[in-house]
Amino acid sequence: MNLNGAPLLEVEGLSKHFEDRRVAADRLRGRRAARLTALDGVSLTVRRNETVGIVGESGSGKTTLARCIVRLVEADGGSVAFDGADVLAADARELRRIRREVQLIYQDPYSSLNPRMSVGRAISEPALVHRLIEPDAAERHRAELLERVGLPSSAAALRPHELSGGQRQRVAIARSLALNPRMLVADEAVSALDVSIQAQILALLERLTRELGLAMIFISHQLSVIARLSQRVAIMYLGRIVEIGPTAEVFSNPRHPYTAALLRAHPTLELDKPRAPALAGEIPSPYHMPEGCRFHPRCPLVEERCRTVDPPPVDLGGGRRSWCHVLPYRSDQPP
Amino acid sequence: MSVAVEPRAGEELGLRDDGTLGRRARSERRWSALTLWTGVGIMAGIVFMSLAAPLLGFEDPNRQDLAQVLKPPSLDHPFGTDSVGRDIFTRVLYGGRIDLLFGVVTTYVPLVLGVALGAIAGYRGGWLDTVVNRLVDTVIAFPFIVLVLAIVAIFGPGLTGAYIGVFVVGWALYARLTRGEMLVMREREFILAAQTLGYPTWRIVFVHALPNVLRPSIVFSMADIVLNILLLSALSYLGLGVSPPTPEWGALVAEGQSVLLTSWWVATLPGLVIVLVGIGLSLIGDGIADRMGRDFKLTA
């Protein structure tokens, strides 16, 4: 029931905090629990057939975002709507239905597969458990899935530790396709793989999303991988999106100082890099968020405003937005 | 990515061509296999003989022969005779049935219970976890023997009391071991994957998580069998286990105590059998632990 233009996934103002459990002594002293802000009002839309990349470093909240969308973690605020259905308020049955449509692919291809289960069983189990196929159809279903991800049917009898990292990731992908989802969320899905295998898996994901008309959220800290796969990209920092827009444009003309720093810091094969690092300082602790713009302590363009006022989104047209007081209004590149 | 090459977990070390490397690795492997199979051999031998005793010609453990009182070990009486002329070897064999059965039942019934409880508590967390934890803490805090004695006091001496006593107490350690493993396991990505695939909770806990959290419990169960047999022996020694003339290893040791200095074999040989069973089970436990490629060693 999806009108062609309407987004498949709509995330609005999603937030999530984690609180440390207090020891009794602290509670008696009235000490407030240490609060970690993982997500602070994130909004995102994803259309059918679209791949949106999410880039961020540690503490950016990208993994929490992925987990909140599928409700592996309960969000504290905001809303998530999948094809019109409210995900956060769904009851157990509705959630089970929604879960068939959105599948997660994890980073570590070893720990995302049950080490004691054969590949074939791991792949055919989802459809059997959800009673989408009859037990006697399982073998054909399995063979189809294996073929789709480029694995030989003989792989079905093997256990995860008998496969290489790239092959395991293919199995994980096959398993995620078993329920015919409409959207995949890949959380650092290729980060643990060697470069040559990464390229294979990226090609596979691209082909699958195209053939099956899947939407995808691709989370990574590697800009080059995002550039390869996603049409749009959202840059996250300390629980917020700081810039969003079509990938090629954002990467060639960043309109947020953090995006620019990431691009400069990214190791490339160019051999004449400037001497000073792109970004000084440490990533602040998500327990103590800076006031005003989250990025201001490390920003080379910081102004007075940035220290106290949270930057509102600046609409740059063509689907581009940046949350910065300074750079969107300039036409040059940051230092 | 750490060391570029590491022998995969569980890979045994052996070598086709010779060299110091190979020799060292090969002897390690031999030791490991030797351990396991020695243990299996010992236990298989004891179990077989206990069960097949009548077929092997050892018939009545209670047959007294007052003409053969306190005879030392000989061909007719491999373990000698006791103060009323009973053949100690036969008594040991029949006693084995009682002890071995006790050991196995009192270990594996609580194991099943404890593992199930620990798995659910560890996975669900919340109030269930808290309740189970406090229960486990309470049970474990009591000295095992005291608790068992208290229960025996309620139900009276005899095997029933001993069985119930260990059941009440024995599950706790398995629950704790399993809960601990489950706390780690439930964050593993394949469990998260099972959640996002929409599997029902019971399936995630029992089909996916459980096989991966069983190892420490299985390895410990080997030690537990020994401990439980020793417990029964201790109870019988104190007169609170089986009632005479039923043969049971601990009871046999107790019976021989009074004549220890003159007829050493009456107490010592049954005692040695207990030790032998302990060694056999420990070797099996070590062998299993080695085979599974982990550093989980037997501690008992």
Place this chain on the structure above:
Amino acid sequence: MNATTTVAEPLLDVRGLTVGFPTRSGLLLAAHDVSFSIRTGRTLGLVGESGCGKSVTLRALLGLVPYPGAILSGAVGWLGRDLRTASEKELRDVRGAEISMVFQDPSSSLNPVFSIGDQLGETLRVRLGMRRREARARAVELLERVGIPSARRRLASYPHQLSGGMRQRVMIALAIASRPKLLLADEPTTALDVTIQEQILVLLRDVQAETGMAIVLVSHDLGVIAEACDEVSVMYAGRLLEQGPAGAVLRWAMHPYTRGLVAAVPPLHPAGANGAVPIAGQPPNLLELPPGCPFAPRCPYATEACAAVPMTLEGPTPHHRSACPFVGQEAR
């Protein structure tokens, strides 16, 4: 190059290093006939994917090959001696003093129950024989040198109180405390965020410029190699496939594997449909390597002659050489 400049003697001269591990299915050669050398003030990169033997090679230099592996042949020339034949005591003297090592995961390389000050102090007092007060002052100096703010207060911190980048800086401080002539770095930035990674690489470069320390840097990331290394050796299945100046190897790769590796890295600004070009096939099984060139099963140029390749490094110039006699040998 000035013809009258004498070429400095290499600090480290590794020749024909072979490291083997016994396995159930036979002897596994994690490193096979690996040779390279490095001079003062230079950075050599060892690059390759997982299983290529780069980490094992690094550890072998200090005699730290994990059991049950062992060095089977070759020489590790260090300042005129052969470390391979050195006694355990001699190796211990060299480790941490003349040659230091930094590992990938700073959270497991630092002892969690000792403070930073304690761990730094221990090295300074025990290895360098400093007195307590002197050691403390030097520790603060070192922390400042590696860019840790509020160094004096940080002495009392514990590893878990520091971020990954800070911990790695502490590791580097520990490593350079004795002013080593050579630093071995095994994937030092792989576990770090990209902005922090850059800071660490710049730090290493600065320390090198200051002290003339040589660095051997192991990484699977070509970008890191490009940024940080002067020379690079490309490894695959335990073998050395190509060797030369970083710029030349990455820009004008001779060996088909190196070319494939470079092509597989997705460009940051894709022009049209040029994505990352995968290398076909699966990573090699070191127990079932084909004779001759181990890359042949995946090589687009492979022929039957590849099974007879002697795997020696050849090239039109002595500086940039490749193990493939068929492809890429045209003089530039």
